[in-house]
Amino acid sequence: MKKVLGLTMGIICLGASIGAQATNVAQLVVRGTIVPAACNLSLGGGGIIDYGTIRSGELSQTAFNPREEKTTSLSVNCGTTPTKFGLALxxxxxxxxxxxxxxxxYTEAQNFGLGATASRRTGGYSVTLRDLRSSGATLNPIVRISQGAWQSSDGKVAQAPSQYSWRxxxxxxxxxxxxxxxVIAVKAVINKAQDLDLSRDVTLxxxxxLVLSYI
Structure with a gap:
């Protein structure tokens, strides 16, 4: 009986020793989220460039057929927070x-397709950034390819992975x-008439x- 009692008392004393330990370490957690500036991108007219009705008789049979340049407005609003951002098409x-x-x-990277009708390619178009401004101050377009070094640009837009910004x-x-x-300026060029199926309507x-991303 004494052995049993002695063992029991030993366990009780050990438990009391553990329960009596003080907590002298605490953890401080600092939390928060940094978010990019909320920028809104918009194009005038819903971004639609409409060449209307084009008579097939106006088209050259053996040469490409450039049409007049058309434009739409470009606007990016980031509220009151200046930020660095760019555009890619x-x-x-x-x-x-x-x-x-x-x-x-023009390079082939600057050549955008106009779709196809009856498996015949309709043509192409170019996109150019012009008259870039911020608070009345003129901005000059710059370009980089796949996160490379920034270079000056004439505003003619090449397709992604080219990214455009401004200095x-x-x-x-x-x-x-x-x-x-x-301003976004678009100039369409229609294919040679001999390479189109003009027995039906051909749609441009x-x-x-157009994607805005933060830099």
Missing amino acids: TDLQSASKVPGILGSG NSATITPAAIAQLTG DGRAT
Whole structure:
């Protein structure tokens, strides 16, 4: 009985010793979330460039057929928080591209497809950024490819992975701005009439996605 009692008392004393230990360590947690500036991107007229009705008789049979340039407004509003951001365009009709249709001064990366009718490619178009401004100050377009170095740009837009931004000084780096206004100029070129199926309506069906991203 004494052995049992002694064992029992030993366990009780050990339990009391553990329960009596003080807590002398605490953890401090600092939390929060940093979010990018809330910027809204919009294009005038819903981003639709409409060439209306084009008579087939107006088209050259053996040469590409450039149409007049049309424009729409570009606006980015980031409230009151200046931030660095850029734009990239992805051609959703790239499979319909007609090589060389834009002529000299353009690369194939700047050639956006106009879709196809009866498996015949309709044509192409170029996109150019113009008259970029922030709070009345002129901005100059710059471009980089796949996170490479920024370079000066003439505003002619090449498809992603090219990304466009703007500078407000001699240094070729993106400017932090709160608002941007500008013009997107589009010039369509229709394929040679001999390469189209003019026994039916041929629809100009260029589609591209314009994506704003923070830098």
